[in-house]
Amino acid sequence: MTRGGREKDQDDPERKCIVTGESQPKAGLIRFCLDPEGVVTPDILGRLPGRGFYVSADRAAIEKAAKKGLFARAARQPVKVPEGMADLVEDLLVRRVVDLISMARKASGAVMGYEKVKDWLVKGRAVTLLQASDGSERGKTKLHPPEGKSGFIGVLTAGELGLAFGRERAIHAALAAGGLRTRVVEEAARLAGLREQIGEQDGGETAMKDT
Incomplete structure (x- = not known):
């Protein structure tokens, strides 16, 4: 690795x-x-x-x-x-990941919201689960990532994930298989190397909902 x-x-x-x-x-x-x-x-x-x-x-x-x-x-x-070179690189990678998720959404390869994500997971359409790093841990554990390589991404905040869907915030999202999904996974992996372990935080009850 x-x-x-x-x-x-x-x-x-x-x-x-x-x-x-x-x-x-x-x-x-x-x-x-x-x-x-x-x-x-x-x-x-x-x-x-x-x-x-x-x-x-x-x-x-x-x-x-x-x-x-x-x-x-x-x-x-x-x-x-x-x-602040490292911060600059991090900001550019955030923008890149958000843009790729947005492109996947426009191509019907991504959804957000607890119920829609759950439906994709149940039907086997979701191959990668995305969850906001600052979302409530209690809320996020209700959904389980798909098995296999790169089944989970948790490096974006709720505000950043929301940008990809034109919303104020998003806690749960999912990606279908395809080239855009592969690119999201690769860029998110690079972003993870630039980010602190914000995924360990608990955003509290207010962070549990997609808005």
């Missing part, structure tokens, strides 16, 4: 992390490159031009790269590193 929480795939191209020196699949790493002004820029989609360098999808690794001058060493030139 990669440091970002993703299982290794033998067919996935590998790159070396500039912090750990370990090679691992690109999907478990964050690509960085330099803009024309020499500013280190996260390339979440891996599409920006120029030479890229990679860091494990791990908050501590990114913070170390920023503090120890490892970006400059990898780039072989002086660089400018924005303050």
Whole structure:
């Protein structure tokens, strides 16, 4: 398993992390490159031009790269590193995961709300259960993730999960099988490496409902 929480795939191209020196699949790493002004820029989609360098999808690794001058060493030139680089990467990954879930919803591959999610689970249509990290533990335990690989995602808050469905908040959601689901799982795994263990919190009774 990669440091970002993703299982290794033998067919996935590998790159070396500039912090750990370990090679691992690109999907478990964050690509960085330099803009024309020499500013280190996260390339979440891996599409920006120029030479890229990679860091494990791990908050501590990114913070170390920023503090120890490892970006400059990898780039072989002086660089400018924005303050709060790990927070910036986390925000970009949140946006990416939310956008992908929203795309799945528009393609009829995702639903939210306790009853709809429960129905998908009972009928076997749901292959991944999503639950808000700040939702009530008592409420969340009423639904059980599907068996198999990547059956559960719990890295988004209720507000973030709600954004994907055009709602104020969402506690329960589910994804059907398909390419978008695979991409959500991969990006959520990277996000998990940047996030604190907020999933251990209990949001209380008010966090139990989707609104």
